[in-house]
Amino acid sequence: MRECSPATFIPSSFAKYNLLDGISTDRSIPxxxxxxxxxxxxxxSGQIIYLxxxxxxxxxxxxxxxLIYEALVDGDVKKRSSxxxxxxxVMHNIVASSSGLYIDDKLSGTKSL
Structure with missing residues (x-):
């Protein structure tokens, strides 16, 4: 895992990352x-991450x-709200994966949208 420095965004800001390492040749999200x-x-409001x-x-x-979590995994769309x-x-630790959303080390997003 690589450490990153803090960033402040204005409405027109964006960050772009290349996630090719570990991504299969069919370019799917693992x-x-x-x-x-x-x-x-x-x-x-604002978009934080979109893959x-x-x-x-x-x-x-x-x-x-x-915080709104939306994912399409194995043909199933999951939509959850924090x-x-x-x-x-306040600083929050966010972990998002295909299996769910954790905020400050607690399962969150149990509210289905």
Whole structure:
């Protein structure tokens, strides 16, 4: 795992990462993919992560202060909302994978959208 420095984003900002290492030749998102990061924000909305492959996607975004997890895995679309507000200015540890969403080491996103 590589350490990254903090970043501040304005509405037109974006970061682009290449995830080719460990991705199969059919360019699908592996079922074992796990993304973790720290998030501190006061913003109520915005796209945080969006990964897309021909038959899969993983999206994390903020809507009305809630973290929204959406994923297409094995033909099944999962949509979940965090159990608490994320735009409180507090640092949160976020772990997202094809199996679910963890916030501050607790299973979250149990609310189905």
């Amino acid at each position: 079922n074992s993919l796990q993304i973790s990061f720290l998030l501190r924000t006061r913003s109520g 897309k492959a021909p038959n899969a996607f993983l999206s994390l975004s903020l809507r009305n202060g809630l 159990d608490s507000m994320m735009n409180d200015g």
